[in-house]
Amino acid sequence: MMLALLINGVGLLLIAAILWWFWLGPRRHTTEAVGGGEKLQILVKDGVYEPDRIRLPAGAEATLRFRREDVSPCAEWVLFPDLEVSAQLAVHSDTAVKIPAAEPGEYPFTCQMQMYRGTLVVE
């Protein structure tokens, strides 16, 4: 009886933890701001973009440099669907991705399968 309670308790706790961690809980991002002309490096490794939240000033072009350290095909492309920008990333080297001047707003960027996810904040 004790065991049953324990196991069920742990299960429910886990569900609550998943809900909180992935959806409800506060998200801390490694945020970095970049100016218009500067370049920012984003590391593509082990399923995450680092940093995964990038701030850019509105109305100016910018260049992001993606450094891909993940050889699996998932990481091969980075897409900014709302900006119609995409780039094929070379392994173990930097690939420059030009971001056109955009309206303020949030623009998600992902890999083709959307396992890698990041947000571009234009403000």
Place this chain on the structure above:
Amino acid sequence: MSEKQQTFTLSGVSCAGCVSKIEKAVNAVPGVGEARVNLADRTLQVSGSADAGAIQSAIEGAGYGAEPVRRSERELREQQHAEEQRHYRQLLWRSGLALGLGVPLMAWGLLTGEMMVNNTGQQLAWGAVGLLTLAVLVYCGGHFFSGAWRAFRHHNANMDTLIALGTGTAWAFSMLVVLLPQLLPEAARHVYFEASAMIIGLINLGQALEVRARGRTSAAVEKLLQLQDPTARVVRDGREVDIPLEEVQVGDRLRVRPGEKIPVDGQVLEGSSLVDESMLTGEPVPVKKGAGDALSAGTLNKNGTLLFGAEKVGAETRLAQIIEMVKNAQSSRVPIARLADKISAIFVPTVMIVAIVAALIWFNWGPDPRAAHMLVVLTSVLIIACPCALGLATPMSVMVGVGKGAEYGVLVRNGKALQQASNLTTLVVDKTGTLTEGAPKLTDLETVGGGDGDADELLALLASLEQGSEHPLAEAVVAAARERNLELLPVSDFEAITAHGVSGTVKDKKILLGNRKLMQRENIDIAAWHERAEELADLGRTAMYAAVNGAAAGIIAVADPIRDDAKAAIARLLRLGLRIEMLTGDSSATAEAVAQQLGIDRVHAELLPEDKEKIVGELLKKGERVGMVGDGINDAPALARADVGFAIGAGTDVAIETADITLMRSSLHGVANAIELSRATLRNIKQNLFGAFVYNTLGIPVAAGVLFPFTGALLSPVIAGAAMAFSSVTVVSNANRLRFFQPTEVQ
């Protein structure tokens, strides 16, 4: 860092003394293997592992300028390929190793059924197997675990998370059985090491196959890249030198011999040759090129030697822009995939919750051994769920479809255009330049006498009269005279009479050429030609009367000839179920005649350029899904207004910018090809999405054990692993089927 070759272009280098100075400075940079300056083309080759920035600053420190030469797209691709190959072999090796442990273990379990831990001997034996499995998990599946952990720290969950949790749970449970069997009831003391090893092995195998299949999806861009040779022959100081393509600069003079490819865009300076441009325009007949003609990179020089000046190099060439556009379109998103995108965003955490709920249900209400069932259900659900298939469903098809389009000279701007092209209901076609050649030609010439000599004589007079005029009809007359090698004579007293025609004096004869109004004004009797003129008008030709010294001399007719393939292309489009509407600025009679010959029943004639957009707008308001075909120059607003704008005709820059779909070839067949291709691609996407949805919506419940009441058994985690591994391979392979697409034109 690995050994590599780097090239820099140098500035400020003028003598041999500089060479040794630079080489010395660069050789002092740590990591440099060998540095070699080539004074002739002012480049520096460096081998070794040194950083480009360090080399650059060393050269600058020595007092010279240096710029790293950008690696060519092709080299990047080659590197990518090598990397892919390495990754492929690594995956196969990992898979082989994991299966090498998993398969014998599974065979043992199936043959002997002894997977239980009941005594110390079994504890020891399975403990050893458990450690071996751990080694396999770490070595062959370590990347799943590290990926899962990193994603977790970012509040993210992905495929790695599912695999790591599934295999990790199975291993941890088995280890618990080995170490503390007394905690569990006897029936549940079962180990699942084989499941962990097998799953890792199968998923690695699946990924290896996926890498292979994915390589083929980008074959189209590969083909385009191969249109360029890595070197170009530049004429410098009267000598011809072969230099890498990336080093060709605007203004360089280049030599191309027969059978060689044109390396960059430019203009012919000397020589003449036939050039095969089919790879860019789809036009099978080679084009004659002479001094002053434009050349495009990637086209093939057939029979002569050409000297030409480089005008656009590197990323500026049309070929490079096409490649760029294809690549961008290949990775753009299709609206139809929006649902799949939404689902995949919440997919993994949802699956984790489903797995826990299912495990709890089995624990509370399932039959014994409950602990074992719970574990199997948990592992299977985690493993069988495949977010990859869902995520890959559209991008793979779009990639192959867009690439295939490029092969047929159809450049699609993005996934949205591809989707909209697949369900158009109405196609609005601009007549001039699309259905007709766009350049009027003389079609009929009849004289009073009727003989050939008379005809030539009259044509010579009329052409002489018209040679100063810029009217398109006049050009047709002059062109016809040139074609027959007739000599043009000087004209005096030339006068253009608005809306009537022209008059003038040639060889002391007063010549008139114009419509009926002109003849009536000049009191010339044309009654005999009246009927013939009506006949010609019915055929869509523009007839004009000619008079010499006050007497009717003949009648000529000019028409914009219908393109050879227009009729067949229209028939194809009608077969595709499209309603076709023709737009033209011509008179109704001419337009009707053309439409009738082509089998088009809706005509809007006598339009001003701005009316075209209005007509497209009206059709859209009626709920039609409208495609507009034009040359992209004077109908740009209409192209932009339509759901899909097709720019036809050798892809001018303007057209490429405004159109949703650009046809490199000036033929309406291109539109039919584009529509057929978009339908085939969308069908493929739907199959993939359907497959991925069905797979996940059926697979997860089965893994959770809904079939248990009927079959009395749970799905083995190994089978779940196999299903998951091959579901994404299936999606990629199905997308690859699109590579065999052929438009009906060539079938």
